[in-house]
Amino acid sequence: MTAQPYDVVVIGAGIIGISAALKLQQKGKHVLVLDSKGVAADTSAGNAGAFAFADVIPLATPGVMRKAPKWLLDPLGPLSIRPAYALKILPWMMHFWRASWTDRYQQALTAQAQLMALSKAALERQIDSVDGQHLIRHEGQLQLYEGEAEFNAALPSWQTRKAHGVAFELLESAEAIANIQPGIDPRFTHAGFTPEWKNVVHPKVWTEHLANHFQSLGGTLTLDTVQSIELSVDHVRVVAAQRTYQAEHIVLATGAWSKTLAAQLGDRVPLDTERGYNTTLPAGAFDLKTHITFSNHGFVVTKAGEGIRVGGAVELGGLALAPNYKRSDILLAKAAQFLPSLKTDQGVQWMGFRPSMPDSLPVISYASCSKRVIYAFGHGHLGLTQSAGTAELILALVQGKMPSISVTPYRVQRFQ
Numbered sequence: 001m002t003a004q005p006y007d008v009v010v011i012g013a014g015i016i017g018i019s020a021a022l023k024l025q026q027k028g029k030h031v032l033v034l035d036s037k038g039v040a041a042d043t044s045a046g047n048a049g050a051f052a053f054a055d056v057i058p059l060a061t062p063g064v065m066r067k068a069p070k071w072l073l074d075p076l077g078p079l080s081i082r083p084a085y086a087l088k089i090l091p092w093m094m095h096f097w098r099a100s101w102t103d104r105y106q107q108a109l110t111a112q113a114q115l116m117a118l119s120k121a122a123l124e125r126q127i128d129s130v131d132g133q134h135l136i137r138h139e140g141q142l143q144l145y146e147g148e149a150e151f152n153a154a155l156p157s158w159q160t161r162k163a164h165g166v167a168f169e170l171l172e173s174a175e176a177i178a179n180i181q182p183g184i185d186p187r188f189t190h191a192g193f194t195p196e197w198k199n200v201v202h203p204k205v206w207t208e209h210l211a212n213h214f215q216s217l218g219g220t221l222t223l224d225t226v227q228s229i230e231l232s233v234d235h236v237r238v239v240a241a242q243r244t245y246q247a248e249h250i251v252l253a254t255g256a257w258s259k260t261l262a263a264q265l266g267d268r269v270p271l272d273t274e275r276g277y278n279t280t281l282p283a284g285a286f287d288l289k290t291h292i293t294f295s296n297h298g299f300v301v302t303k304a305g306e307g308i309r310v311g312g313a314v315e316l317g318g319l320a321l322a323p324n325y326k327r328s329d330i331l332l333a334k335a336a337q338f339l340p341s342l343k344t345d346q347g348v349q350w351m352g353f354r355p356s357m358p359d360s361l362p363v364i365s366y367a368s369c370s371k372r373v374i375y376a377f378g379h380g381h382l383g384l385t386q387s388a389g390t391a392e393l394i395l396a397l398v399q400g401k402m403p404s405i406s407v408t409p410y411r412v413q414r415f416q
C-alpha cells in the first residue's frame with residue numbers, strides 16, 4: 001500500500017535527519033521522517049553534546065600515518081582496529097591516507113572551516129526558531145596537555161584555529177587551569193581554553209526538542225525500516241517494511257547505515273564507522289565547570305543532563321561486531337586518574353557509530369542518479385556541530401537554489 005504523497009521523505013531521525021526535516025517543514029514543505037528505531041535512537045543520543053566549532057582540523061593531517069602504528073599497537077589505546085575488521089577497513093584507510101596528503105588536507109581544512117562558519121550561524125537561527133536557548137550550555141572547553149613538550153607540539157593546531165577565527169586563551173600553569181576547572185591532576189600543566197564553545201544540555205533531549213517542534217508544525221514521524229528507493233520521472237518511491245511512501249524528494253540521513261542505500265542508487269561511498277564509547281555517571285559524580293578534552297588520550301568529560309559523561313576513543317570495527325566495553329572501562333579509569341575526586345560508580349556504558357568519511361567531510365550532495373535524492377550523512381565526530389548548517393544546505397538543494405556556501409567539497413562523487 002502506498003501512503004499519501006509528501007514533498008520530502010527524510011530517512012533517518014538522528015540529529016541530521018531531524019534538523020533537515022525541521023528546516024524543510026519550517027519553509028512550508030510537507031515532510032515525513034522515517035526511522036526504524038525512533039528519534040535519536042542511536043549515535044545522536046549518546047554523543048558528547050558539543051558544538052565543536054573550534055575543531056576545524058580534519059583527522060587525516062599530514063604525517064598522521066607515521067603516528068598511527070604507535071596508537072594501533074595499544075589494543076585499548078585511543079585508536080584501534082578490531083582484528084576481525086582489519087581487511088574490511090583497508091579501502092577506507094587508503095582513502096584516509098590519501099586525504100592526509102598536503103593538497104587534499106588543505107582543501108578539506110578550508111571546506112571544514114566553511115561548513116563550521118555556516119553551522120555556527122545556522123545554529124543561532126535554529127535555536128531562536130525553536131525557543132531552545134534553555135537547552136544550551138555556554139561553559140567553554142578546556143583542552144589539556146601534560147607538560148610543555150606536549151603543549152608545544154599542539155601549538156601549530158592552535159595557530160590553524162586562530163587563522164580560522166577561533167577565539168581561545170592559552171594557559172601555561174596548573175594554577176591558571178584550576179581557576180577555570182578545579183580538581184584536575186597537576187600533571188596537566190598547559191591548556192587551550194575556548195570560551196565560545198557550547199554544549200547541549202543533553203543530545204537526546206535536544207534532538208527530541210527539534211522533533212517535537214517539527215511535529216508541532218505539521219511534520220510526520222513514522223517508525224519504519226527503509227529497504228529500497230525507486231526513482232520514476234516525477235517522484236521517488238521509498239519501499240519500507242510496513243508500506244511504500246511517495247515523495248518529490250528524499251533525503252538520505254541514515255548516518256553510518258547509509259552505504260547500502262547509496263550503493264543501491266549507484267553511489268559507492270567509502271563510508272565506514274568510527275565506533276566510540278562512553279560511560280554516563282549519575283548526578284554528583286564531579287563538579288564539572290566546563291567541557292574537558294584530554295586530546296592525547298582521545299576522550300572528553302562533559303555534562304549529560306544532570307550526569308557526567310566520560311567518552312571518546314575510535315574503534316574501527318564496522319556495524320556488526322559486538323561492543324568491547326573494556327574501552328569504556330579504560331576511559332573511565334583514566335578519567336579517575338586525571339580527575340582524582342571523580343566518583344566512578346553506577347555508570348551506564350554505551351557504544352555509538354560515528355558515520356565517518358576518510359576526509360572528515362560529510363556527504364551533502366545530490367545522488368548521481370537524480371536530483372530528487374539528496375544525501376546528508378558522514379558527519380563523523382561532528383554531526384551535532386554541523387547539523388543546523390547541513391539542514392540549511394539541504395533546504396537549498398531541495399529548493400534547487402544556490403546554497404550559501406559551495407557544496408562541491410561535500411559531493412558524493414569526490415572519491416571516484
Ligand SMILES: Cc1cc2nc3c(=O)[nH]c(=O)nc-3n(C[C@H](O)[C@H](O)[C@H](O)COP(=O)(O)OP(=O)(O)OC[C@H]3O[C@@H](n4cnc5c(N)ncnc54)[C@H](O)[C@@H]3O)c2cc1C
Binds near residue numbers: 041386
Ligand atoms: C562517543 C561519541 C561522541 C561524540 N561526540 C560528539 C560531539 O560532542 N559533537 C558532535 O557534533 N558530534 C559528536 N559525535 C558524532 C555524532 O554523534 C554523529 O556525527 C551524529 O550523531 C550522526 O547523526 P546522524 O543523524 O547522521 O546519524 P544517527 O544519529 O546514527 O541517525 C541515523 C538514523 O538512521 C536510522 N536508520 C538507519 N538505517 C535505516 C533504514 N534503513 N530505515 C530507517 N531508518 C534507518 C537509524 O535508526 C538512526 O536513528 C560523537 C559520536 C560518538 C560515537
